Amino acid sequence: MKYEIELIVVGGLSVEIYTDGGYTTQDIDFVGVGHEKVTTALKDLGFISHGKDSIHEELKIYVEIPDSVLKDSNSKYIKTMDTQDGFALSIIGIEDIIKDRIRALLYFKEFLIIAREVNRNKLSQFKFIQFLDEQEIPYTLINKTIISLATGDSYYGISLFPFNMIYHYEHDVEEYFVPAKEEPMEFNELVKFLKQIKVSEIKKINELIEFISLIEDSE
Incomplete structure (x- = not known):
């Protein structure tokens, strides 16, 4: 047929x-x-x-x-x-096969880079939570990613996974914790923000900053 x-x-x-x-x-x-x-x-x-x-x-x-x-x-x-x-x-055509294999290799490498970064950030978040437990620093984990720290009459939100971010607490918005910027923070930006927090707001803030810095240095 x-x-x-x-x-x-x-x-x-x-x-x-x-x-x-x-x-x-x-x-x-x-x-x-x-x-x-x-x-x-x-x-x-x-x-x-x-x-x-x-x-x-x-x-x-x-x-x-x-x-x-x-x-x-x-x-x-x-x-x-x-x-x-x-x-x-x-x-x-063999020319298109070669181009396709190169594209696949580039996408795979990009995937590996992203996967390594995600796993690294997840481990950093885990270590940070362990530190808070060991130091008996009160916190609440919001949506499995935002670590909420009380400051008396308000809160700060910190996240190392899936990316670095500081969150402001706003009681008049639906999500409550609003990211400090639209795109993920660089590590030095996060540390710079934390250094502005006073000890009177969060106890052991200096130890907290030092530990986060150690996490970054060890990765």
Whole structure:
């Protein structure tokens, strides 16, 4: 049966083709229009549809149509080659594969940097709460992130996770604790603000500042 379907090989299979099997995969990714027509053709070939994937249980081959068009790619780089069965096979250009791999690497590195920063800040917050407990400094944890410290007739909010921030207590607003600035604070900004707090407002404020500084130095 002829389906008149035009597909472009992308993903791992395209890398396998260009490397002559130096890289292997059991996943086949195509880009092309007419998803329902493609699914029907795959069913006729013995594939079973599982969500976005079509799986051939006997051959252990997985087929996915991630999109109908090539995104962030240049069609002039598409390569056409003939298979041993006499079919014409369109493959994403190697230039676009390289660009895609570079983008993926950059995004992954960016993700690792963010993940490390989040974990570092979470550990800093945990150490800070431990310090408050050990020093018997009264506090309340608001929304699992804001550490509220009483100052007599008001409160200060401090957060080291997910980012550094000082909060002002305002009883006439819905959220009560309002961030001192719109974007996350640099560590030196946070310390500078804390140094303005008097001992009469928060007991052991100097010890608190010293401990926070030690946390930053140890990271």
